[in-house]
Amino acid sequence: xxxxxxxxxxxxxxxxxxxxxxxxxxxxxxxxxxxxxxxxxxxxxxxxxxxxxxxxxxxxxxxxxxxxxxxxxxxxxxxxxxxxxxxxxxxxxxxxxxxxxxxxxxxxxxxxxxxxxxxxxxxxxxxxxxxxxxxxxxxxxxxxxxxxxxxxxxxxxxxxxxxxxxxxxxxxxxxxxxxxxxxxxxxxxxxxxxxxxxxxxxxxxxxxxxxxxxxxxxxxxxxxxxxxxxxxxxxxxxxxxxxxxxxxxxxxxxxxxxxxxxxxxxxxxxxxxxxxxxxxxxxxxxxxxxxxxxxxxxxxxxxxxxxxxxxxxxxxxxxxxxxxxxxxxxxxxxxxxxxxxxxxxxxxxxxxxxxxxxxxxxxxxxxxxxxxxxxxxxxxxxxxxxxxxxxxxxxxxxxxxxxxxxxxxxxxxxxxxxxxxxxxxxxxxxxxxxxxxxxxxxxxxxxxxxxxxxxxxxxxxxxxxxxxxxxxxxxxxxxxxxxxxxxxxxxxxxxxxxxxxxxxxxxxxxxxxxxxxxxxxxxxxxxxxxxxxxxxxxxxxxxxxxxxxxxxxxxxxxxxxxxxxxxxxxxxxxxxxxxxxxxxxxxxxxxxxxxxxxxxxxxxxxxxxxxxxxxxxxxxxxxxxxxxxxxxxxxxxxxxxxxxxxxxxxxxxxxxxxxxxxxxxxxxxxxxxxxxxxxxxxxxxxxxxxxxxxxxxxxxxxxxxxxxxxxxxxxxxxxxxxxxxxxxxxxxxxxxxxxxxxxxxxxxxxxxxxxxxxxxxxxxxxxxxxxxxxxxxxxxxxxxxxxxxxxxxxxxxxxxxxxxxxxxxxxxxxxxxxxxxxxxxxxxxxxxxxxxxxxxxxxxxxxxxxxxxxxxxxxxxxxxxxxxxxxxxxxxxxxxxxxxxx
Amino acid sequence: xxxxxxxxxxxxxxxxxxxxxxxxxxxxxxxxxxxxxxxxxxxxxxxxxxxxxxxxxxxxxxxxxxxxxxxxxxxxxxxxxxxxxxxxxxxxxxxxxxxxxxxxxxxxxxxxx
Numbered sequence: 001x002x003x004x005x006x007x008x009x010x011x012x013x014x015x016x017x018x019x020x021x022x023x024x025x026x027x028x029x030x031x032x033x034x035x036x037x038x039x040x041x042x043x044x045x046x047x048x049x050x051x052x053x054x055x056x057x058x059x060x061x062x063x064x065x066x067x068x069x070x071x072x073x074x075x076x077x078x079x080x081x082x083x084x085x086x087x088x089x090x091x092x093x094x095x096x097x098x099x100x101x102x103x104x105x106x107x108x109x110x111x112x113x114x115x116x117x118x119x120x121x122x123x124x125x126x127x128x129x130x131x132x133x134x135x136x137x138x139x140x141x142x143x144x145x146x147x148x149x150x151x152x153x154x155x156x157x158x159x160x161x162x163x164x165x166x167x168x169x170x171x172x173x174x175x176x177x178x179x180x181x182x183x184x185x186x187x188x189x190x191x192x193x194x195x196x197x198x199x200x201x202x203x204x205x206x207x208x209x210x211x212x213x214x215x216x217x218x219x220x221x222x223x224x225x226x227x228x229x230x231x232x233x234x235x236x237x238x239x240x241x242x243x244x245x246x247x248x249x250x251x252x253x254x255x256x257x258x259x260x261x262x263x264x265x266x267x268x269x270x271x272x273x274x275x276x277x278x279x280x281x282x283x284x285x286x287x288x289x290x291x292x293x294x295x296x297x298x299x300x301x302x303x304x305x306x307x308x309x310x311x312x313x314x315x316x317x318x319x320x321x322x323x324x325x326x327x328x329x330x331x332x333x334x335x336x337x338x339x340x341x342x343x344x345x346x347x348x349x350x351x352x353x354x355x356x357x358x359x360x361x362x363x364x365x366x367x368x369x370x371x372x373x374x375x376x377x378x379x380x381x382x383x384x385x386x387x388x389x390x391x392x393x394x395x396x397x398x399x400x401x402x403x404x405x406x407x408x409x410x411x412x413x414x415x416x417x418x419x420x421x422x423x424x425x426x427x428x429x430x431x432x433x434x435x436x437x438x439x440x441x442x443x444x445x446x447x448x449x450x451x452x453x454x455x456x457x458x459x460x461x462x463x464x465x466x467x468x469x470x471x472x473x474x475x476x477x478x479x480x481x482x483x484x485x486x487x488x489x490x491x492x493x494x495x496x497x498x499x500x501x502x503x504x505x506x507x508x509x510x511x512x513x514x515x516x517x518x519x520x521x522x523x524x525x526x527x528x529x530x531x532x533x534x535x536x537x538x539x540x541x542x543x544x545x546x547x548x549x550x551x552x553x554x555x556x557x558x559x560x561x562x563x564x565x566x567x568x569x570x571x572x573x574x575x576x577x578x579x580x581x582x583x584x585x586x587x588x589x590x591x592x593x594x595x596x597x598x599x600x601x602x603x604x605x606x607x608x609x610x611x612x613x614x615x616x617x618x619x620x621x622x623x624x625x626x627x628x629x630x631x632x633x634x635x636x637x638x639x640x641x642x643x644x645x646x647x648x649x650x651x652x653x654x655x656x657x658x659x660x661x662x663x664x665x666x667x668x669x670x671x672x673x674x675x676x677x678x679x680x681x682x683x684x685x686x687x688x689x690x691x692x693x694x695x696x697x698x699x700x701x702x703x704x705x706x707x708x709x710x711x712x713x714x715x716x717x718x719x720x721x722x723x724x725x726x727x728x729x730x731x732x733x734x735x736x737x738x739x740x741x742x743x744x745x746x747x748x749x750x751x752x753x754x755x756x757x758x759x760x761x762x763x764x765x766x767x768x769x770x771x772x773x774x775x776x777x778x779x780x781x782x783x784x785x786x787x788x789x790x791x792x793x794x795x796x797x798x799x800x801x802x803x804x805x806x807x808x809x810x811x812x813x814x815x816x817x818x819x820x821x822x823x824x825x826x827x828x829x830x831x832x833x834x835x836x837x838x839x840x841x842x843x844x845x846x847x848x849x850x851x852x853x854x855x856x857x858x859x860x861x862x863x864x865x866x867x868x869x870x871x872x873x874x875x876x877x878x879x880x881x882x883x884x885x886x
Numbered sequence: 887x888x889x890x891x892x893x894x895x896x897x898x899x900x901x902x903x904x905x906x907x908x909x910x911x912x913x914x915x916x917x918x919x920x921x922x923x924x925x926x927x928x929x930x931x932x933x934x935x936x937x938x939x940x941x942x943x944x945x946x947x948x949x950x951x952x953x954x955x956x957x958x959x960x961x962x963x964x965x966x967x968x969x970x971x972x973x974x975x976x977x978x979x980x981x982x983x984x985x986x987x988x989x990x991x992x993x994x995x996x997x998x999x
Contacts, residue, residue, distance in 0.1 A: 007953065008953075013953075016926075020926060024926065024929055024933075025955075026948075026955040026956050026957070026958075027908055027929055027955075027957065027958050028908070028925060028926040028929060029953070029955055030948065030952035030953065030955030030956070030957050031907075031908050031909045031925050031926075031952075031957070032925050032926075033951065033952050033953045033955070034909060034949075034951050034952050035909060035925060037951050038951075055924050055925050055926075058924040058927065059924050059925070059926040059927060
């Protein structure tokens with residue numbers, strides 16, 4: 001209990017002065033101040049605040065509505081009238097609420113998606129100070145930037161630059177690792193969620209420990225760290241500390257579990273669940289890093305946490321100059337330079353690092369932007385709907401307003417009535433929308449590849465947006481109606497001439513046109529995405545992937561020399577297999593990527609003219625397996641020592657980059673790979689889309705290898721299942737203890753378009769819902785138009801018009817609105833679609849059908865939506881129509 | 887005729903005599919009836935009673951714990967007393983002459999002193 005006499009906060013007094021009538025200021029504020037002091041002294045600060053907030057909340061409605069002349073009974077009256085209006089016109093209310101609910105529900109779903117996509121890595125402690133160090137190399141006037149760096153960079157940052165508090169390196173698995181674990185240590189698993197990291201990794205990324213300390217564990221080269229899910233997978237229990245685990249990957253080692261940590265608390269660009277000590281890999285005498293001085297291999301990713309208050313741009317510049325102090329001289333000799341930049345951890349998922357970063361390639365940012373735009377569209381359509389239905393109905397209500405005005409209602413009271421009706425409708429719709437969003441989460445996870453759970457509802461952003469939707473929605477959807485109707489002159493409306501305002505009708509039609517324009521834009525957007533994917537997939541890739549079986553190489557290899565023998569035996573045993581036409585091993589298969597990003601140049605050109613090229617390695621028979629034609633020269637022979645040392649195949653783009661005019665000219669010429677490795681071009685291949693047609697063709701160099709991560713088999717197409725099974729048998733015989741993993745090359749390749757495919761499915765579904773909302777509005781408008789023109793149509797019928805004439809008269813207008821909407825949407829779609837398509841190496845040409853088909857679809861939907869009411873008017877007895885009081 | 891709330895408030899003012907301020911009335915009403923008004927809310931019916939002439943107010947100088955704001959003492963007027971006695975006599979006349987069946991059950995359900 002504190003006895004200091006802190007007075008009631010000033011804002012509370014200010015608020016009270018606002019809401020209380022002046023004559024009560026002294027009494028109530030004085031009482032409040034007195035009671036506050038007393039409660040604070042007797043019961044403490046917390047209770048006093050609780051009490052204050054409770055009091056304010058209870059007084060607010062009492063005096064607020066009193067203050068603006070909305071006394072309790074008047075307020076109740078508004079609610080009563082609003083409810084009565086909702087009930088009386090069930091049809092319109094349902095349309096109205098359904099439209100709003102679907103619109104808001106879809107927007108909420110989209111909001112969840114955006115929240116998910118923008119919440120990557122925001123849950124690590126001190127994430128504001130955490131960065132990934134991206135490395136950019138400039139040579140020959142070209143700069144290529146990526147997240148990959150050499151492993152000495154970490155030491156330079158830690159030792160030579162001020163401000164780097166934590167630095168940790170990560171070495172990805174680049175494929176899959178094989179793990180032997182379990183109670184007996186004989187259970188075999190394949191995992192791609194495996195990385196080598198420095199101990200300090202766990203100081204930058206927050207994984208709460210369940211058992212053991214991950215930082216301490218990784219200081220020991222004989223220990224690894226598992227996440228909860230990995231421990232459950234490999235050992236069937238979280239209680240795995242001390243268990244033995246063998247990992248076959250960049251090194252072969254049997255280690256012990258040193259710590260188990262929780263899985264991600266949120267989303268992360270790092271999906272690893274198994275962490276092995278990086279230093280053990282670097283120190284392993286058999287690893288490729290055994291004689292790496294720290295600058296040879298750029299296979300590492302470096303993360304850093306700065307000391308609080310440091311500026312990332314400054315730190316990046318300081319690190320650049322520290323780096324150039326070490327390597328500048330050597331780089332200068334080949335007219336190159338390097339620089340570093342610090343990328344905030346939270347930006348990695350959305351922005352990527354540039355070239356070849358899988359996160360950037362997933363197009364996360366682009367998809368998020370697209371989907372946000374759709375969300376806004378759907379919401380606008382829903383609100384326009386509401387405005388349309390309310391204003392058109394309000395013409396019917398003009399009489400009610402007239403009576404209210406004539407009996408003394410002020411315009412502000414009419415406005416209040418409409419605001420409260422909007423409030424009520426929006427509130428009901430918001431409840432339904434919440435249910436839709438709740439139920440739709442599972443569906444969104446399937447389609448968009450997100451991992452949303454109920455946890456997303458704990459995001460304050462989501463609630464903030466919901467409140468904003470609600471507030472904006474209420475204001476937006478009640479402002480226009482109340483202005484239009486509130487203006488009505490009682491004498492005019494009471495005479496029965498109220499509802500004929502042509503200017504309002506025109507505005508309403510304008511809104512409908514706009515809604516259709518948005519619907520058509522979204523549908524044609526979906527259609528264009530679909531067509532572009534189709535277009536990309538139809539482009540001949542420059543090789544044939546049909547009926548090519550791709551088998552992953554065995555992961556568990558006890559001894560490399562024995563492996564070479566058993567691999568050869570594996571291929572030999574399948575030589576006699578009639579179902580296999582060709583077989584080859586290679587380091588990569590179509591869609592899997594490249595092994596090296598390296599600079600290269602013609603031997604006769606200066607170093608400054610070097611250009612970046614991509615490469616992978618193939619074994620004998622690869623060209624035939626994938627049916628890749630040679631334009632000139634010969635295939636490579638991996639058994640020949642000279643070929644292994646010097647031979648390279650290039651593609652046409654590389655040929656042009658080297659400065660050769662024709663394939664024949666290129667064959668036999670010498671090139672330089674990297675800074676000084678000589679090579680000779682033995683053959684030229686036509687260009688091929690190794691990594692999908694999304695990107696333009698790159699210069700590619702292909703080198704021979706006897707090893708490789710993939711075994712490809714071209715099958716003859718008969719008895720494929722049997723052949724696959726026999727390959728599996730041979731695999732089991734020659735690589736015991738390994739998992740036989742296979743896929744067809746074209747299926748693997750198709751996964752490259754997963755991101756576009758997701759975008760297409762999302763856009764399609766959202767566009768269809770938008771159309772549904774728009775057509776709900778149209779049903780209402782059609783019903784209204786039909787009712788209003790009922791008398792007119794009846795007279796026409798009496799005078800001899802037939803059913804077709806009536807239908808044509810009534811629907812003609814809607815058709816016109818759709819056409820206008822299409823015309824409005826076309827230019828916008830044209831511009832946006834062109835920009836999107838420019839991201840692709842090979843883009844489709846836009847043809848008018850991408851606008852015409854969606855417009856036709858919308859037209860059909862519009863006619864069906866208006867059909868029922870039009871037909872009812874067209875077929876009813878003209879006598880009833882004329883008699884009806886229009 | 888007084889409403890139930892007005893009756894209770896008038897009685898409270900009469901009981902508190904010189905101490906009939908907004909806060910103390912609120913506390914008294916809550917202590918006796920369990921009905922909770924907000925600090926400001928209690929002034930709404932009190933003002934109504936003033937406007938009907940059943941209560942009068944006397945201003946009293948502000949104290950520091952009230953941030954110097956003056957407070958209002960409520961005093962019951964003779965009209966207020968008359969209104970109370972009218973309610974009382976009406977209530978008691980309505981209580982007399984209850985049939986035995988009802989008054990017996992009332993007695994049974996009443997706690998014995």
